[in-house]
Amino acid sequence: MSSLLNTAPTADVSKKSRKLESKMKRDKWIVYIIVYAFLAFLVLVSVVPFWIVLINATRDGMSISTQGMSLLPGKSLVENYKILTSNADVVQGFINSLKISVLVTILSGYFSALTAYGFHMYNFRGKNFLFGIILIFMMVPSQLAFLGYVKWMTQLGLMDTHAALIIPSIASIGTVFFLRAYISSSLSKELIESARIDGAGELYIFHRIALPLMAPGVATMSIFTFIGSWNNYLSARVILSSKGNETLPMVISSLKALKIWHQNQGAIYLGFAISIIPIVVVFIFASKYLIENISAGAVKG
Numbered sequence: 116m117s118s119l120l121n122t123a124p125t126a127d128v129s130k131k132s133r134k135l136e137s138k139m140k141r142d143k144w145i146v147y148i149i150v151y152a153f154l155a156f157l158v159l160v161s162v163v164p165f166w167i168v169l170i171n172a173t174r175d176g177m178s179i180s181t182q183g184m185s186l187l188p189g190k191s192l193v194e195n196y197k198i199l200t201s202n203a204d205v206v207q208g209f210i211n212s213l214k215i216s217v218l219v220t221i222l223s224g225y226f227s228a229l230t231a232y233g234f235h236m237y238n239f240r241g242k243n244f245l246f247g248i249i250l251i252f253m254m255v256p257s258q259l260a261f262l263g264y265v266k267w268m269t270q271l272g273l274m275d276t277h278a279a280l281i282i283p284s285i286a287s288i289g290t291v292f293f294l295r296a297y298i299s300s301s302l303s304k305e306l307i308e309s310a311r312i313d314g315a316g317e318l319y320i321f322h323r324i325a326l327p328l329m330a331p332g333v334a335t336m337s338i339f340t341f342i343g344s345w346n347n348y349l350s351a352r353v354i355l356s357s358k359g360n361e362t363l364p365m366v367i368s369s370l371k372a373l374k375i376w377h378q379n380q381g382a383i384y385l386g387f388a389i390s391i392i393p394i395v396v397v398f399i400f401a402s403k404y405l406i407e408n409i410s411a412g413a414v415k416g
Contacts, residue, residue: 208366
């Protein structure tokens with residue numbers, strides 16, 4: 116009789132435990148559904164504008180003006196490309212933008228990593244003062260220094276050259292600040308000291324040990340550097356004056372001046388679509404490289 120009494124409470128507790136576990140699983144799935152539904156909504160909001168640009172690039176101006184938004188492609192892609200290339204040198208603008216953006220990204224990433232490494236590894240007089248200056252200049256809007264930048268380029272004789280847009284990228288204050296913070300948590304000074312004891316030179320240590328460990332941070336900043344350089348319009352408009360040196364944003368902006376908008380809006384959208392492609396490609400490949408370097412860890416090199 117007593118054994119039956121002991122078994123009953125145990126069965127009740129087990130039943131309540133299963134109910135509680137089932138309720139927790141159900142609540143967990145509800146939370147997952149809500150979160151993923153919200154993320155899907157954000158993806159939709161982000162993708163739809165790009166999709167509309169790509170779709171309108173294949174439609175003629177009349178259908179865009181009269182029919183409004185469409186999610187299905189049209190049949191005027193070739194015609195839009197002919198109109199676009201006949202009114203502006205899109206190919207040359209694309210090449211110019213690509214050259215400038217690639218060089219800016221490479222120079223900014225390399226010299227910023229070198230500067231951040233120097234601030235992290237070496238103790239020298241005025242180190243904190245120099246880093247304080249970097250912090251101060253980060254707070255100053257770039258527009259305030261733009262007139263001085265133009266005057267400096269004029270004195271150097273670099274106006275209407277791509278070098279005027281490439282050379283300043285060597286001093287990227289924001290990238291230096293980010294990489295210094297990144298390297299402080301990813302690079303051990305003991306590792307560098309052991310390499311020095313083994314007889315490795317400073318440049319060898321930087322290129323073979325420090326730089327691979329900094330690669331995820333450099334890749335992260337390179338994405339934003341490339342996008343900023345690719346979309347740079349103000350500096351390019353002031354510095355560049357000849358048609359052959361114009362970047363793609365300058366070429367696309369000049370299409371309205373030619374009244375091509377009234378002739379065929381699809382050609383304008385096609386120009387926008389062409390300008391988006393390199394940004395998307397760089398982001399995809401840089402993100403993949405970033406993930407690979409994070410998983411590789413300190414053993415890479």
